[in-house]
Structures are given as C-alpha cells and as structure tokens.
Amino acid sequence: MIDFLTDESFINYCKGVSEKDTAYWESYIHEHPEQQELIETARQECLLLFNVLAESDLAAESMRLRRRIEAEEPARVVAMEPVSVESPGYNRWFRLKWVGVAAAVILIVFAGFQFYYSAGSSNKTYTTALGEKKLVRLSDGTVIHLNAGSELRTDDQYGISNRSVYLRGEAFFEVKRDENHPFIVFTTAMQIKALGTSFDVRAYDNEAITETSLITGLVEVVLKENNNQVVLLHPNHKIAWRNMGGDVLVSRTDTTSRREPEVKEERQPEKLLVTDRGEIKEIAWKENRLVFENDSFSDIAVLLQRWFDVKIEFEDIDVASYRFTGDFEKEDLKTILTFLKESKDFNFSISEGDKLVTLKK
C-alpha cells in the first residue's frame, strides 16, 4: 500500500493532475485486475490524506488571519485621549503592517536615568502602571502606544516651537509628518530624531536593553554616551547601546556578561529580528504578544513582572539562565509558565495573592 503512496506518478493519478499518469494507471489496472481493489483503497487513502492536509492548512491559516485582525482591536489598552479606529494614525499602522513591516532600531539604556523636568506648565505627563498600556494622541496627530511601566512627558513647547518628548520605558511612535518640526525622543543614552515615521523606543531604567523599532522612513539616532555618534537607521535595522552601571532586575543571576565596561567604538546598526510568522519581535508587545527568541529566563522574568505586575524570584541560579523561544498572545501568567515548564525542567509557585512567583528546580 505504502509503495503506491510513495510513487510520484501514483499520487498524480489520484489527484487527477496529470493526463499521462492517469492513462498509465488506468492501463495498469486493466492489465492487473487482481490489484484493482488494492489500488482503489490506496487511491482513497491518498485522497483522504490530501483532504486532511488541506483542512489542516486552512485551519492554521484561518487562525493566523483571525489573530492578525484581532490584534488590531485595542485589547487591554486604556485610551487617555481616545483615538478612534478611523483616525489616520491608526489606519496608517494597519497599512504599514500590510506592506509587510519595515524597520527597527534598538537602543540600550541603563539605570541612573535622570529625567529632565522643566518647571513649565503646559507639558503633559502620561504614565502607565505595571500590567497596563495606553494609547495617547498628541495635539499634532502623533499617536503613541505606551507600554507597561512607562512614562512619557511632552515638552512645554510641544506643538508650538518643537516636538520633543521625554521617555522612560517603552513606547511605539507613529509620528505625524511635519518637516519643519522634527519629532525628537529624549532618553538618557540616546536621542532619536524623526520627521514622519513609526518606530519603537525601549528605555526602561531597570533593563539592560532598550529597544526602538522603526517601521518606516528614516530616523537619526544620537548616542550621547558615545561621543554623540550619529547613526542613521534604515528600515529593518536597529541599533543597540548598553550603558555602564545598569542594574538588571534579576541582577544576582546574571551579572557576569552585563558588567563588562563598554568599549567606546563606532556602533553599527543590525538587522531586526523577524520571527517565523513574519512579525517583528521588538514591537510584538503592541499587539499584546510576548515573543521570546532564545531569551534567558532572567530577561523573560523582567518582562513578565512588567506585564503582569508581579514579583519574580529565582531560587536556583541555574533556572535563570535557561533559554526559551516562544510566542504568546493574550495568555495569563500561569499558562505561560506552564508552557515554559514543558520544555525545561523547573517548578514555579505563585503566592501572596498572586503577586509573588518563585521559580526553582
């Protein structure tokens, strides 16, 4: 039976896609009537196999489309100054996705962040708690998605003489085009200048890595602590900067590689990390997705703490160095940990009113 099913010509006959093969097998059956029943059974098997595979492909693709359109629905986002779905900013983001995603920038910022606060009165500060995201629309039409545990402040003169904002944490910017007033994001280590473009900046105080994902256009990044080196970023690229003295939240588990002094040298942009699903890891948070690509458990823990507003402690240092690859959408913490547990040997317990997670062997 299998011998028939592994035969290329037989498969073509079953599917009716080749006149030559159909003719061959019809004449074969004619000459071997004793095999007719066997061949018919094999043909049915082949068609059943085809149908099962066809159905499975449709189901997977249909789910992919559903996830993508549902990701557009602003779940878990609290709009401070509501942006309707019809707004140009929102549509543009959609179109960008349709085009297929273009670019990203990665910045690395550390602790010791001194936020610049002016005494001005007209600035606005937007903050998000842990486990919370917000959508903000500024006076010029620029739309900002603010990730959990972040703070964004606009300059006193925003929309008047400049378009400057100050960020700690992570935000995705869809900048309204205005060539006379460049849009500038200030963080401790970098400043990012854009005309009209979309990009993500990640600059958490407690994190070793800060990421900015530029989707389209061009941005200019100034590395303040690298002799003000200016880096021009093109689509699909990112740049990384690691400050000295930064503190990783789960620092006791992962200090060796992080504390090496930074060598001052020219920084080069690198390619963005695109997952198998064609999505950019750096901006997956915007769609309520958590994406890990060979990330250490200690890095993942930092992310989980922010997303779910919990405290995570490692009782075994070994566990903190486990690496995981995975992709989660709108899952709860317990589900995610249970899933990770499948691939590596560890246990977890959740206590103190779901606020403390302990990880051990």
Add this chain to the structure above:
Amino acid sequence: MHADAVLWEGLRKGDKELFLALYNKYYHSLFFIGLKEVGDGQLVRDAIQQLFLYLWEKRETIRTAVNVKSYLITSFLRKLSDDWKKAERFSSLQVVNDAYLEDAPLTPEESLIKKDEDDHQFTLLAGLMDELPNRQKELLVLKFYEGLSYEEIVQRTGLSYRTVYNKIYEALKSLKLQVSQNQPHTVSI
C-alpha cells in the same frame, strides 16, 4: 455555507465572523490557483493573508462586488505578481489570466476537497497527523498537498533524496500502522 453576497456585505459591515467565513470559502481556490502560478506555497499563503488583511482594512470603502470570486481571484493574482517580482525569482509573471475570470473553473486539486467533517477516518487521520514530528508532516504537506515532486522537495528543503523519501515513507507507515491499531474493524471497499 453563506452566499457570496451575504459574506461580502458582512465584510463591508465589519462582521469578523462573516469575513473569516469568506476567507475560508475561497482559501483553497486561491491557494491552488496561486500554487499553479508560482509553485511556492508559503508565498501563496502570505499573499492570500495580505489580500484579506487589505480587504479588512478597506472594508468601509470597498464597493459591492458583482462577482466576488472573480474579484478575489483578480486582486489575488495582481498581489501575487507584485510579491513574486519582489522575491525576484522571475522578472515577471503573466497574471492577466482570463481563464480564471470567466466562470472561474475549479482547479483539479480543489475539486478533490470534500467537506465531510463527520467522517470518522478523517478525524482519526487528522489526530494522528498532529502527532507526527513536524518535519515529517511538513514533507507530507509538500508531497501530498502542494504536490511537489521529490526532486522539488530536495531543492526546497536541502535534504537528500534518500532522506526525503525515507521520511515520507516513515510518516505514511506510522499513520497507517496506528490507523490499523486503533481501528481493527476497518471496512475498506
């Protein structure tokens, strides 16, 4: 299954479920037409996704379609052609293929698809399929669903001819073996 007009109106009104039903209804038509044109299943899948994402994005401005299937096929072939050029595998692709547009005949593969979800054998095989190692399932997809030749699979995957053949053989064997174990009273005609 809903009529095209109902599905299309559903799309225009932003009804997600009707929109997905439209996708489900025409997925295989588009898939096999696309496969015949470019031979690369993944490229085809992505083009179909992008076409529907585009429709969803533009749902408030799209017009009433007279012939939904022709409209979908035409837009899809245009999209596929753009993608194909971008992929630079061919300098161009002849896409204005009128053969698809008149009565949009079924592709041979499409006519093989039977919607019989109560079929016990189908359910059983689908379950066994999910338990196969990914690599084996992937090869079955290329061979039986997308209809690639062994030679094409070798080129696509970088595996040796022997490995491809053996893995497909093993996969078929384990599907078959388990089918007979689970289903001792199979009546085959």
